[in-house]
Amino acid sequence: MKYDVIIVGAGPAGIFTAYEMLALGTKKKILIMEKGRRISERKCPKELVGRCLNCKPNCHITTGFSGAGAFSDGKLSLSYEVGGELPTVIGEELAQKTIEYTDKIYLKFGADPKIEGVGNPEKVKQIRKRAIQAGLKLVDCPIRHMGTERAQKLYAEIEKYLLDAGVEIMFGCECKNLILEDSKCLGVRAVKGREEIEAFAEHTVVCTGRRGADWLEKLCEEHGIAHQPGTVDIGVRVEVRNEIMEEVNDVLYESKLIGYPRPFKNKVRTFCQNPGGFVSQENYDNDLAVVNGHSYKEKKSNNTNLAILCSHNFSVPFNQPIAYAQKVGELTNMLANGHILVQRFGDILDGKRTWQKELMQSNITPTIPDAVAGDITSAMPYRSMTNIINFIQAVDIVVPGFASTETLLYSPELKFYSNKVKMDADFNTNIAGLHCLGDSSGWTRGLMMASIMGVLMGRKLA
Numbered sequence: 001m002k003y004d005v006i007i008v009g010a011g012p013a014g015i016f017t018a019y020e021m022l023a024l025g026t027k028k029k030i031l032i033m034e035k036g037r038r039i040s041e042r043k044c045p046k047e048l049v050g051r052c053l054n055c056k057p058n059c060h061i062t063t064g065f066s067g068a069g070a071f072s073d074g075k076l077s078l079s080y081e082v083g084g085e086l087p088t089v090i091g092e093e094l095a096q097k098t099i100e101y102t103d104k105i106y107l108k109f110g111a112d113p114k115i116e117g118v119g120n121p122e123k124v125k126q127i128r129k130r131a132i133q134a135g136l137k138l139v140d141c142p143i144r145h146m147g148t149e150r151a152q153k154l155y156a157e158i159e160k161y162l163l164d165a166g167v168e169i170m171f172g173c174e175c176k177n178l179i180l181e182d183s184k185c186l187g188v189r190a191v192k193g194r195e196e197i198e199a200f201a202e203h204t205v206v207c208t209g210r211r212g213a214d215w216l217e218k219l220c221e222e223h224g225i226a227h228q229p230g231t232v233d234i235g236v237r238v239e240v241r242n243e244i245m246e247e248v249n250d251v252l253y254e255s256k257l258i259g260y261p262r263p264f265k266n267k268v269r270t271f272c273q274n275p276g277g278f279v280s281q282e283n284y285d286n287d288l289a290v291v292n293g294h295s296y297k298e299k300k301s302n303n304t305n306l307a308i309l310c311s312h313n314f315s316v317p318f319n320q321p322i323a324y325a326q327k328v329g330e331l332t333n334m335l336a337n338g339h340i341l342v343q344r345f346g347d348i349l350d351g352k353r354t355w356q357k358e359l360m361q362s363n364i365t366p367t368i369p370d371a372v373a374g375d376i377t378s379a380m381p382y383r384s385m386t387n388i389i390n391f392i393q394a395v396d397i398v399v400p401g402f403a404s405t406e407t408l409l410y411s412p413e414l415k416f417y418s419n420k421v422k423m424d425a426d427f428n429t430n431i432a433g434l435h436c437l438g439d440s441s442g443w444t445r446g447l448m449m450a451s452i453m454g455v456l457m458g459r460k461l462a
Contacts, residue, residue, distance in 0.1 A: 001199040003168075004201060005018075005021070005203045006199055009207045010169065011066060011439075013457070014438070015032070016102065016453075018162055019158065019455075020462065025462070032162075034065060034169060037060070037064045038064065041064070042060040044061050050369055052281045055283070062211045069151060069447050074145060074150060074447075075144070076103065076144040076145075076448045077447075078142040079142060081139055082256060083445050089425055095449075098455055106144065109157045110153060110157060112145060112150065116145055120250075135394055136258065136259040137259070138256070140252055140256070146297075170190075173191070177222075179200070183430070184433055185432065204435070205436075213322060215440075216441075224431075225434070231312065232311075233271075233312070234381070235384070235414075236412075236413050237293055238392070239279055239303050241303055244399060245304040256269065259394055264387060269309055271307040271309050272293050272307050274304060276296075277293050277303070279292075279293055279340075280368065281339075286330075289338060293307065303365075310383075325416060328379060332379040335375070336374060340368060341376050342373055343377075344358065344405060345403060345409060346404070348377060352375075353374050363406060380411060420441070423436065426460050427453070437450070437454060
């Protein structure tokens with residue numbers, strides 16, 4: 001099987017690589033390999049049965065066309081300051097221009113024209129003043145919110161566009177390895193059902209998302225692809241009543257707060273805020289259950305959820321940050337018997353576990369019904385837990401009531417970006433013909449930045 005370009009993974013980075021090549025009139029033969037299913041075939045049974053069924057062979061929320069993006073909150077950050085470290089490779093000006101270009105593509109396929117987080121400069125100043133008093137930095141970023149359900153429709157339209165334009169998308173096809181010869185990538189080896197496949201191309205683009213970060217890290221070790229251990233984020237998903245977050249939700253929609261709390265002064269930040277949203281479970285390889293958040297356009301809850309993430313950067317001799325985060329997740333899953341663990345903030349301060357009856361007595365009704373009440377501090381590393389507690393108390397100055405007794409903390413929330421592949425401004429690695437994009441490359445975090453990386457890759461390959 002011979003192609004001009006093979007794209008491994010149909011997440012935003014991969015599909016926008018193919019889209020931009022088509023937009024520039026390419027006649028090159030493109031193959032996208034995706035181990036999951038089409039958008040129309042991705043169905044999470046939890047809404048029907050009320051609990052996670054740990055779908056095999058892949059979780060429908062994290063795997064399939066558009067990756068986890070189709071089942072995420074569907075927020076597009078419209079500032080280069082948000083979404084990873086790609087601007088340090090390509091420059092801030094190009095990053096912002098490409099965001100504006102890519103945003104128009106999303107609008108073309110049905111994204112909501114409304115931009116959240118703009119139009120209230122005086123109220124933003126007041127929130128920023130409180131953030132400064134708390135020792136936090138506020139990053140006010142314009143947001144285009146597609147919503148989980150509309151994101152699925154939008155990506156389904158992009159899927160149809162690519163197929164109609166002649167891009168070959170091989171679903172249910174899992175890439176197992178690269179084909180290398182004399183420090184040049186010739187293609188990939190994959191499995192589709194029981195069929196073993198070898199596909200060859202001048203250019204191979206790996207963009208397997210956070211789900212594939214661990215797999216890509218192993219490939220880097222095996223084939224000598226230049227990389228460095230980067231950052232891994234360990235944290236919790238916090239849920240409070242909408243009334244607590246009302247001002248921030250109305251003014252900013254998503255409050256991006258960054259702090260370096262004592263005593264460790266590690267970077268701690270808020271991420272993925274979902275007004276009226278729902279806490280959700282995602283399953284990774286080896287049956288690792290992690291927590292995330294969804295936000296719909298039409299369906300709303302009485303709660304707002306957001307992630308609080310503590311960044312960990314390891315140095316020699318340790319070089320397995322992804323494995324470290326996975327171990328934290330496994331311990332938490334063990335305590336919750338394979339489910340997501342939830343604990344009230346006040347119980348953490350009191351040094352006790354949370355009981356189910358205490359959840360029933362609170363103002364907050366958990367939006368993930370099968371979460372298990374317990375003690376997340378029994379699995380969370382001391383450094384991470386201390387950072388999270390101190391950060392929540394600082395956020396309480398910005399958002400009064402955020403650190404209340406009944407504020408819910410769900411665990412584990414893990415973000416695997418740690419394998420940072422070394423590359424130049426054209427996304428060339430030290431292996432000729434091999435390019436690594438998106439969250440699995442370690443350079444992006446989130447839908448928009450992964451999408452613009454794909455756009456720029458498409459321009460190079462067209």
